[in-house]
Amino acid sequence: MFDLEQSIAEWRKQMLAAGIKTPVPLEELEIHLREEIERQMKAGSNEQQAFETATASIGQTKLLKMEFKKIDAENWNRPLAWSAWALFAVSFFLPALGDNAPGWKCAGISATAVSWSGFWHSNWGTIHLASLTLANLVMITSPLLLVRLSRTVNFLKWLRFSHLAALVLVWSYVLLLLVFMQNRRDLKIGCYIWAVSFLLLFLSTLKPRNHKTELRKNQYV
Amino acid sequence: MIRKELVAASAEPLILSLLSKGESYGYAIIQEVKARSDGKLNWTDGMLYPVLHRMEHRGLIKSRWAESEIGRKRKYYSLKKDGKTAMAKHHEQWSLVHSVLAGLKKEQYV
Numbered sequence: 457m458f459d460l461e462q463s464i465a466e467w468r469k470q471m472l473a474a475g476i477k478t479p480v481p482l483e484e485l486e487i488h489l490r491e492e493i494e495r496q497m498k499a500g501s502n503e504q505q506a507f508e509t510a511t512a513s514i515g516q517t518k519l520l521k522m523e524f525k526k527i528d529a530e531n532w533n534r535p536l537a538w539s540a541w542a543l544f545a546v547s548f549f550l551p552a553l554g555d556n557a558p559g560w561k562c563a564g565i566s567a568t569a570v571s572w573s574g575f576w577h578s579n580w581g582t583i584h585l586a587s588l589t590l591a592n593l594v595m596i597t598s599p600l601l602l603v604r605l606s607r608t609v610n611f612l613k614w615l616r617f618s619h620l621a622a623l624v625l626v627w628s629y630v631l632l633l634l635v636f637m638q639n640r641r642d643l644k645i646g647c648y649i650w651a652v653s654f655l656l657l658f659l660s661t662l663k664p665r666n667h668k669t670e671l672r673k674n675q676y677v
Numbered sequence: 678m679i680r681k682e683l684v685a686a687s688a689e690p691l692i693l694s695l696l697s698k699g700e701s702y703g704y705a706i707i708q709e710v711k712a713r714s715d716g717k718l719n720w721t722d723g724m725l726y727p728v729l730h731r732m733e734h735r736g737l738i739k740s741r742w743a744e745s746e747i748g749r750k751r752k753y754y755s756l757k758k759d760g761k762t763a764m765a766k767h768h769e770q771w772s773l774v775h776s777v778l779a780g781l782k783k784e785q786y787v
Contacts, residue, residue: 484703484726484752491704491749492722515723523727531734612734 458504474517536660543653544595550646559646591622619658626654679717688728690767700755737763
């Protein structure tokens, strides 16, 4: 006995398995499927026939996945983002400050700065240092957020803003260190690489408006 | 049946023109295109959504979720200012192509 709801659930699973994992397109496609099933049934088809016709008209899952992937590629620059993540990871193992303190140690100092007594007495230097943990968190969560949610226009705008905020925090700290540090040589390669990774991350989410994108835009129906 | 390349090229101007009449949702857009072309402009239904999403990202259209009169959740798309400009450009270009073709055809019968 054909069960329409179960068949729709199975179709949804197939879509998920094929890679259409972001909620909005999948929900829209399911709504479309249900509308077409309803139309087919009004035209006289039984549930099974209506379901089969509707799923066929939606199109091949692989092709759909490819088209949605292309939107991702247009929304953020993957090579730049990957470079940012790679540099960020590398910077944790390179000497960053003073006596060759590695990046991970500096990140630890920043993370614990919030508990320092100065933090609660409006010591802006400490607050600035502690806020770098937020910037690090933005970087760490960015792969997941970009891959899963970059198709949502408003979310992408928010993501761009958070990347810009992290960039400002990081670079203002590095510049302050450069200005006020007695010995500028104390700022090591790891610190610069870490700062550059935030610049690349921000650039990766800027809307690319290149010629290829314009050429591709009409090729999808 | 109309060639795939022409169907693809006409997708954006058709969507923009349909939305210029008022907001609409994916399924209704496809049905209207089918009806207006007597089924000759045959889009693969699912492929409409990447096109809509791309147009939304380019700032030509915007979307909102709402419930239909029968209580069904739908994502409605509507035209933005840039979309109106893009539509005018499309109309201009397609009209030019049409007038050149029509002129050439006319000459064949003179």
